[in-house]
Amino acid sequence: MEIGLVELSRLQFALTAMYHFLFVPLTLGLSILVAIMETVYVMTNRPIWRQMTKFWGTLFGINFVLGVATGITMEFQFGMNWSYYSHYVGDVFGAPLAIEGLMAFFLEATFVGLFFFGWDKLSKVQHLVVAWLVAIGSNFSALWILIANGWMQNPVGAEFNPDTMRMEMTSFFEVLFNEVAQAKFVHTVSAGYVTASVFVLGVSALYLLQDRHRDLARRSIAVASAFGLAAALSVVVLGDESGYSASHTQKMKLAAMEGMWETHHAPAPFTAIGFPDKEARETHYAVEIPWVMGLIGTRSLTQEIPGINDLVAESEDRIRDGLIAYDALMTIRDQRDATPQSVRDTFEAHSDNLGYAMLLMPYVDDPREATDEQIAMAADDTVPGVAPLFWAFRIMVALGFSFIAVMAYFFWRASFRQMQFPRWSLYLAVAIIPTPWIAAELGWFVAEFGRQPWTVDGVLPTAMSASHLSIADLLISLAGFVIFYTVLFVIEVRLMVKYIRKGPVQDVEETEAWQARHERRLKSSGVDPDAGVATPAE
């Protein structure tokens, strides 16, 4: 494949987006875990929980700032590198992005400063409220971003306006309550909660292995495993929900993820393992589990899931239909207000397939002059890379299920085995720290690579979306981002390690004050404080 402007633009977007998502999941989950810890502190007044809040809060801060910094790129990159996309769908896509700023990002960013600097300036309850506002703000951010992304996957509530040559919003509520967006939102934030839980679990396990900060570590494991178990279950359930909605909104993506070339009579089997071959159009050595795919995809035993070959044939029909819309659009563009109503009616009738006609743009300047062969090639282009999707999806799912197992195990040991963790389990917890990030990145890969060749599914091809920049522009910015982001990443990881090594700051004064109060309380209730007193750490 020749590396052109579009490929470079895609590469840059993929790199910056995936880099951004190294920090986001931890922000989403850790903000809530920290707020939970502070809630326990405010309710029990035990200094250990304040120590935990501050310690995990410090790590949260180091991570948060890079999430914010790399998010700036995301906000402007659409306009910089995807200017036709921005023009074409800004009327719909821009709204959730702007609302994210108004409703969510302002909240988290305004209060995050107070979270770190307000310990001595706020009352306990005020500070707790600030912590929760940061957590809520971060999570609302994710909601609006996923509404925007969900619309790219399933563009509801909008139609093409031939006078302005772009998609315009027809129903804000449909965009808002897009089923794909809702499923993706819960799936994504849950994945963030799992990430943070695995992180807290792993760092705490490290402390237990080193026999340091046992009080902080054991409590942190208790919180993280309970929260992580709920989140890990939610990720899988909502992942299934995403699969279900894909079966009627993004049939091609689903078929490609499954390496399902032919339409199978219902209920379709699930290919657990196999080697998809795009040339031969079959999946070699497939190990199939009967019925499962049909059940996941359609929740019925009778509905069929179309295979890739049938979907390509359907795409070809849609390209031909889209050409009628394209022809009418050219007339409207030239004649403007003088366009006969009949032409406008023709356009309306076929405008749903306009995007398919634009798939021909890489082959021919005027899609109306495309040959049958070119139409067939464009229809073939609607198949994304099957093998990468097939494998990425399976690794993600396997990781997802293993998180449930790990979290369940630690939850059980923490709740019913007096927090006694065998050493092998602690080593395991440390070793799996990177895996939720792998799962999350693969998830985004499946979602975005699986949507190709579209930026907006069925509406706007990726090849049309990019800005008309020069290759030199792209090479400069791409090299800049790679160097710049690598340096920042190295610095970030080293700081994280430094602060994990350093461990929590013991708050001596407050711990002693608490101990004194605690002993007074015990005395007044008639218990001898010397006989097996709970230390503030417990």
Next chain:
Amino acid sequence: MILHELIDYDILRVIWWALLGVLLIGFALTDGFDMGVGALLPFVARTDVERRVAINTVGPVWEGNQVWFILGGGAIFAAWPPLYAVSFSGFYLAMFVILAALIVRPVAFKYRSKREDATWRSRWDWALFAGGAVPALLFGVAVGNVLLGVPFYLTDSLMPMYPGNFAAKFLGLLRPFALLAGVVSLAMLLMHGAAWLSLKAEGDVARRARSIGIVAGLVAAAGYALAGLWLALGIDGFVLGDVAAGGASNPLFSEVTREGSWLSAYADRPWIAIAPAMAFLGIAMAVLGLRSGREVSTLLWSKLGITGIIASVGLTMFPFILPSTLDPTSSLTVWDASSSHQTLFIMLVVTAIFMPLILIYTAWVYKVLWGKVTEADVTENSDTVY
């Protein structure tokens, strides 16, 4: 939904044009002093403790302030999609430099004092300097270029095109008038940062900030006056032909010619002279305030001056938002570069709900953080502050 018919399309467009101004001004007034403090850092603070004092005056608030910029981007995307598409891709490499500066800045705030190492800290101090000075300069250069007109055109399908190679395009932005606008922008934010430091810091830091701020204010006022003169004598304006009321947002539907002067707006709408008057008054009072050591009022006057400068650009150009030199017909104006009627309405409702909330809680945060940052604050809380 028919609710949006409640407000006329063209009225919504004017409201969103004004809101665009509000966001840019909000950004300049809040994040402006953060950038100003960053750009002043090497000059007003010499020892490590002094630097930490200066940094911590903005430490708890820069993050919220920066959201004005993010929200500005989001609002332009939602309300003015063609502007978002054309400007950010047209200024591609300049935008990349701004992004790099704005990415390094948050990291520098957060990471600078996390290690004792003097080299480490000095590197991040330079990052803070660049993160403040570079965007402050380039935003002004961008505004200067908008006034001069930008070499782009739209195809029949409204695809933005910018002929020419990357180096010529990037260097082409650095035209003398645009550089002057950059100097005005940098100087006014230096003055603003100085006014902030004079309020939030003490001793040498505040004193040095005040003396630099006075010079910066004078440079800003002189540069602004010079730019006005230049516009009057040496730069052509743009004139918009007939537009249909409530017409479709397609820039190609209206005729634009390049003639006359931008300043003829002051003959057509004399009341807009209030903006430059605010600019000069605000700067003059801020400079006097810096000299006599007044604190709160100086910051407010500085805000007034900046508001006047930014508002004057928008009011002078109205209804133009982004004129094209290559093909004036492609120019983006208030009447033909907005979102749809419905989107503008929905976004207005959302803004009407959330903007007051934002202002209220931001004000509360500033109230909590009220008071000077002292050297003792920094040395006693060495582990927790920046």
